[in-house]
Amino acid sequence: MISRRGIEIPLGRVNNVLFNQSLLERLIGAGDLLIESGGESGQQIFTDVRNPDRVQNSIHAAIDGPRNS
Numbered sequence: 001m002i003s004r005r006g007i008e009i010p011l012g013r014v015n016n017v018l019f020n021q022s023l024l025e026r027l028i029g030a031g032d033l034l035i036e037s038g039g040e041s042g043q044q045i046f047t048d049v050r051n052p053d054r055v056q057n058s059i060h061a062a063i064d065g066p067r068n069s
Contacts, residue, residue, distance in 0.1 A: 009039065011062055011063050013039055014059065014063060015036045015037055017034070017060060018034040018036075019034070019049070020052075021052065029051055030051075031048075031049060031052035032047050032052065033056065035059070
């Protein structure tokens with residue numbers, strides 16, 4: 001890998017997290033992740049994310065924070 005790129009979206013600005021997987025992507029455990037935010041660009045698409053459903057759940061858990069029962 002010659003180059004890298006990073007994007008940072010503060011959790012407080014995340015409005016929605018969605019993922020898409022084709023049948024083939026489901027078989028190999030990958031997919032696309034779409035993060036909608038209140039930022040300048042509005043949304044970021046991350047392609048070929050491993051286990052996008054788990055990443056989506058992790059982001060939602062981080063946004064919700066610890067809950068007191």
